[in-house]
Amino acid sequence: MSLLLDLFISFFLVAFVSFGGASAVIPEFYRIVVTEHGWMDARVFTELFAIAQAAPGPNVLIVTLIGQHVDGWQGALAATVGMCLPMSLVVGLLFKHWDRLQDWRGRAAIQLGVAPLAVGLVLASGTLIAHSAMPGWAGISLVVLTVWLSLRSRLHPLWLILLGAVFGFTGLV
Numbered sequence: 001m002s003l004l005l006d007l008f009i010s011f012f013l014v015a016f017v018s019f020g021g022a023s024a025v026i027p028e029f030y031r032i033v034v035t036e037h038g039w040m041d042a043r044v045f046t047e048l049f050a051i052a053q054a055a056p057g058p059n060v061l062i063v064t065l066i067g068q069h070v071d072g073w074q075g076a077l078a079a080t081v082g083m084c085l086p087m088s089l090v091v092g093l094l095f096k097h098w099d100r101l102q103d104w105r106g107r108a109a110i111q112l113g114v115a116p117l118a119v120g121l122v123l124a125s126g127t128l129i130a131h132s133a134m135p136g137w138a139g140i141s142l143v144v145l146t147v148w149l150s151l152r153s154r155l156h157p158l159w160l161i162l163l164g165a166v167f168g169f170t171g172l173v
Contacts, residue, residue: 003071004078006037011063011082020118022060022083026125029066030132039070046132060084139173 010032018025026049033039040048048069052062060083067079101107133139146160167173 004074007067007070007075008078008082010037011067011079012086015083015086017121018083018087019114020122022058022062023125024118024121026062027121027128029062030128033066033070040066042132044069046129049129135173138167142167142173 014025014028014032017028022029030042030045034042034045045066048065049062052059052065055061060080063083064076064080066075068076071078098107130143135143142164146164149155149160150157164173
């Protein structure tokens with residue numbers, strides 16, 4: 001039971017700083033499950049992240065996959081409820097009254113402050129995943145090529161995804 005409680009509490013606490021969604025707190029998930037508790041290694045964490053991103057649905061799926069890896073379906077349930085419960089309560093209670101606070105100066109400050117926070121958290125998450133994946137020179141070159149093509153051409157993003165898949169399938173990355 002202690003493991004389930006650890007899962008629940010860990011994700012419950014992280015939920016309060018998850019501005020930008022679950023993808024924004026990937027470094028904290030990593031710290032908890034890899035560094036602090038040792039529930040998995042960096043490679044497994046990166047693979048679970050990749051599965052969560054490839055699957056349709058909300059980005060909070062990573063939490064469910066982590067919980068399932070740690071303690072089966074009970075772990076999946078504990079981690080998911082732990083992550084979703086706090087913000088569900090906050091959204092349900094706070095935003096019910098949010099429109100009434102239109103003239104409050106703090107509302108604009110909150111809205112302006114949360115946006116860069118979310119961007120920074122998501123950038124930190126991308127950096128962590130890129131570092132954990134250890135892409136090598138071929139992977140880094142593929143990222144640079146993809147960014148360059150995205151900015152300089154009208155090439156549909158699916159072609160770039162296909163290019164990445166070909167690189168991965170052939171073992172170049």
